[in-house]
Amino acid sequence: MSAPPPVTIVGAGPAGLAAARAAASAGARVRLIDAEPSPGGQYLRGDALAGPHGGAAGQGAHVPDGAEHISDTEVWALEPLPGGGARLHLRSGPADGSGGARTADAPVLVLATGAHDRVLPFPGWDLPGVVTAGAAQALAKSQRTAIGRTAVVAGTGPFLLPVTRSLIGAGARVAAVLEANAPVSGWLRCAGGAAAGFGKFGELVGHTAVLARRRVPYRTRTAVIAAHGDGVLEAVTTVRLDPGWRPLPGTERTIAADALCLGFGFTPRLELAVAAGCATTGGFVRVDAAQATSAPGVFAAGEPTGIGGAALAAAEGEVAGTAAARACGHPVVAPLGALRRVRAGRRFAAALAAAHPLRPGWTRWPRDDTPVCRCEEVTLSDLHAAARSASGGRAFRLASRAGLGLCQGRVCGRNTAELIGLTDDDAQRFDRRPIAVPVRLGDLADGT
Amino acid sequence: MSEHLTVTVDGERATAVPGQTVAALLIGLGRRSWRTTRGDGRPRGVFCGIGVCFDCLVVVNGEPDVRACRRRVADGDAIRVQHGAETPS
Numbered sequence: 001m002s003a004p005p006p007v008t009i010v011g012a013g014p015a016g017l018a019a020a021r022a023a024a025s026a027g028a029r030v031r032l033i034d035a036e037p038s039p040g041g042q043y044l045r046g047d048a049l050a051g052p053h054g055g056a057a058g059q060g061a062h063v064p065d066g067a068e069h070i071s072d073t074e075v076w077a078l079e080p081l082p083g084g085g086a087r088l089h090l091r092s093g094p095a096d097g098s099g100g101a102r103t104a105d106a107p108v109l110v111l112a113t114g115a116h117d118r119v120l121p122f123p124g125w126d127l128p129g130v131v132t133a134g135a136a137q138a139l140a141k142s143q144r145t146a147i148g149r150t151a152v153v154a155g156t157g158p159f160l161l162p163v164t165r166s167l168i169g170a171g172a173r174v175a176a177v178l179e180a181n182a183p184v185s186g187w188l189r190c191a192g193g194a195a196a197g198f199g200k201f202g203e204l205v206g207h208t209a210v211l212a213r214r215r216v217p218y219r220t221r222t223a224v225i226a227a228h229g230d231g232v233l234e235a236v237t238t239v240r241l242d243p244g245w246r247p248l249p250g251t252e253r254t255i256a257a258d259a260l261c262l263g264f265g266f267t268p269r270l271e272l273a274v275a276a277g278c279a280t281t282g283g284f285v286r287v288d289a290a291q292a293t294s295a296p297g298v299f300a301a302g303e304p305t306g307i308g309g310a311a312l313a314a315a316e317g318e319v320a321g322t323a324a325a326r327a328c329g330h331p332v333v334a335p336l337g338a339l340r341r342v343r344a345g346r347r348f349a350a351a352l353a354a355a356h357p358l359r360p361g362w363t364r365w366p367r368d369d370t371p372v373c374r375c376e377e378v379t380l381s382d383l384h385a386a387a388r389s390a391s392g393g394r395a396f397r398l399a400s401r402a403g404l405g406l407c408q409g410r411v412c413g414r415n416t417a418e419l420i421g422l423t424d425d426d427a428q429r430f431d432r433r434p435i436a437v438p439v440r441l442g443d444l445a446d447g448t
Numbered sequence: 449m450s451e452h453l454t455v456t457v458d459g460e461r462a463t464a465v466p467g468q469t470v471a472a473l474l475i476g477l478g479r480r481s482w483r484t485t486r487g488d489g490r491p492r493g494v495f496c497g498i499g500v501c502f503d504c505l506v507v508v509n510g511e512p513d514v515r516a517c518r519r520r521v522a523d524g525d526a527i528r529v530q531h532g533a534e535t536p537s
Contacts, residue, residue: 049466096518131496134498135494145476407503411495
C-alpha cells in the first residue's frame, strides 16, 4: 500500500496556517506553500527587519513541527489533475527573479489565498502617494516605514482603524479617517454584530482609543473624491456623501497630505480556485460544511470563500485542514469547535458586510478622463466607448483592454463590471487568469 | 542592526538592511515614484503593496518588471527606475 499523499496548502496566512496545524495533528504530511519569506500572510505579518537574515514570523504565525514550509514561492499556474487535486507550477526565489521553476502534484489541496484591498477610482487615484490601506499596513508592520508624513485614511470598514494605528506607530501624522458609511461602532452594538461574540469588539475599541488620544478626526459619510499633485500627491478633496454615496455639492474640503490610504473592503484572490475548476457563487468560492469545493480534492478556506477576517479564516482553515487530512486517508475527529466558530464568524461577516456595503453613488466619482484600469490606462470614457461597440464580456475586454495588463484585472475588474453594468458571468471573466503570476519566458521553458 | 547591504539606486550608492523590500528602501530615500507607464508616461510607485497590482515595477540588476513591494534587497543590487515597457538588458 502506498503512503498517503500529503496535504498541500497554498497560502500561509491565518487560514493556511490553521489548515496546516489541523492536518498535521491528524497525522498528515503537510506542505505549506507561500509567496512570502515568513509565515503569517497579511494579517499576521511579522517585522521583516527583526532578524539577522530578514524577518520574524508574525505573532501567532506558527508553522507546525514537521510541516514542510515552502517559502518565497509563488504558484504561477495550476492545472486540475484527472484523479482530483491539481498540478501546481511553482517558482521559488527572489520575487520576479529568474529560475527556480518546478511543478508539484497536489492530489489533496487547500487553497488559502486570501484577498487584497478593493479601491474605487476617482480623479487622481493613480498619483504616487495614493496607496491601498493594505500597502500602508504592510509597509508599517513589516518594513517600519510610513508611506508618508501626513496621511488621510479613507474608504469603508473596520480595517481603516488598524491601518490608522499602524501609520501612527510608524511615525506618520493621520490628518483624518474618512468612513463612507455610518459609524463603525453602530453595528458593533447591534445583535448581529457584537452578539456574534467574535472577539473583535475589544480590538476595535483599542484602535478607536488610539484615534481619540491622538485627536485624529474620524468623519463618517465622507469620502475623498479627488487627489491632487504635480507628479506626487500633495492634497485631497473630501466631500460629504448622501446615504447612497452621491457627493453632496458644496461640502468639498481640501486637506494637505502626501499619503492617501484607501480601503473599500476586499477582493478575494480567486485565480487558483478558478483554474482548479472550483464553482463560484456571487464572486466567492462555493464550499460545503467541510470547506470542500466543487473540484475533487480541492478545499478552500478564508477570504476566497467570503470576506470575514482572520478569526473566521482560521476557523475555516481548521475545518479544511481536518477534511483534507481525512481525504488523504487519515482518521480524524470532527472539529466541532471550529465548525461552531465558522458559523459564528459567518454571522459576524454578514453583519459586517451589511454595515459596510459599497453604495452605487461611487460610480459618479470618476470623471470621463479618470483611468479605471491602471495597467492599460483605460479611462471611464474608453470603457463606455468599448461597451457601446462590443457585445459580451470577452469582446468588451478586448475592445477596451481593461483588465488585460499585468495585474490582469485584479484592481479594476469589479469596478469595471459595476461601471459598465456587466452581467455576473461576464464579470467573472476577470477572475480567470491561467497565468496567475507573470513569469519570465526562460522559466516557462524550464518549468513546465 | 549591524549588518548592512550596499546597493545602488539609479547609480547612487545606498545602504539597506536585511529583510528590507526595494519599495521600503526607495520610500526611505524619499522617493515616491520610480516607474513611468507604457502609454502616457505617468509616474507610479507603490499602490497595493502586496504584489497584486504591478504598479511599483523597477529594474533590478538589468531585469525589468520586478515588483519593488515584494523583492527583498540583496547586497550589490543595482536598482533603477523603469521607463515604460523595458526588455532585459
